[in-house]
Amino acid sequence: MSETDARLPKDAEPIVRSTNADVLNRLPFADRLDFDDASRGFIATRPDALVSRPDGRVVWSLKPYDFLRGDAPAPATVNPSLWRQARLNLHHGLFEVVGGIYQVRGFDIANMTLVEGSTGVIVIDTLTSAEGARAALNLYFEHRADGRSSRSSTLIRTWITGAASTAWLARMTSGPAKSR
Numbered sequence: 001m002s003e004t005d006a007r008l009p010k011d012a013e014p015i016v017r018s019t020n021a022d023v024l025n026r027l028p029f030a031d032r033l034d035f036d037d038a039s040r041g042f043i044a045t046r047p048d049a050l051v052s053r054p055d056g057r058v059v060w061s062l063k064p065y066d067f068l069r070g071d072a073p074a075p076a077t078v079n080p081s082l083w084r085q086a087r088l089n090l091h092h093g094l095f096e097v098v099g100g101i102y103q104v105r106g107f108d109i110a111n112m113t114l115v116e117g118s119t120g121v122i123v124i125d126t127l128t129s130a131e132g133a134r135a136a137l138n139l140y141f142e143h144r145a146d147g148r149s150s151r152s153s154t155l156i157r158t159w160i161t162g163a164a165s166t167a168w169l170a171r172m173t174s175g176p177a178k179s180r
Helices: 003-007 014-026 033-039 063-068 080-088 130-144 163-173
Strands: 042-044 058-060 093-098 101-105 112-116 121-124 152-156
Touching: 014 080, 033 080, 042 130, 058 130, 063 080, 093 130, 101 130, 112 130
Parallel strands: 121 152
Antiparallel strands: 042 093, 093 101, 101 112, 112 121
16 A cells, blocks of 8 residues: 555545444434524624734644535444534634623634623633634624723633733723733
């Protein structure tokens, strides 16, 4: 086998094919409620959730995941439930969760949640890069500013990565931001 042959996609092993077919038959894939839920509250987005650095280098984009668009079934090598979840993750942009609570989804591997207060916005999960955080906040303020200050009263980071985005948000909001 040549090196080129080793890089070509391989067919699913019989046990994988059988297991994935079983998943397809056991779960209610005809039920599209998850897709309705994933798009509920949609306000706006950017094409392909493209996030770039000031020098133009792409930091994040959903464009490489275009192969998931459409209704083609999952390949035999992929668990159909994971294929469906990946398709649900393609819903990106600014979403209203409930009154006063918004999320920016798909601009990073994490979601940014914004809670509107009377004097500012609480930012929960600052994403993993300053560029992603900037793009998410810009999208939010383009559509939800309502005269609200761009100053955050609190930044809450719920996981270890994201120090750069937390630092950037603290500088940009120029307020007494607290990171927890």
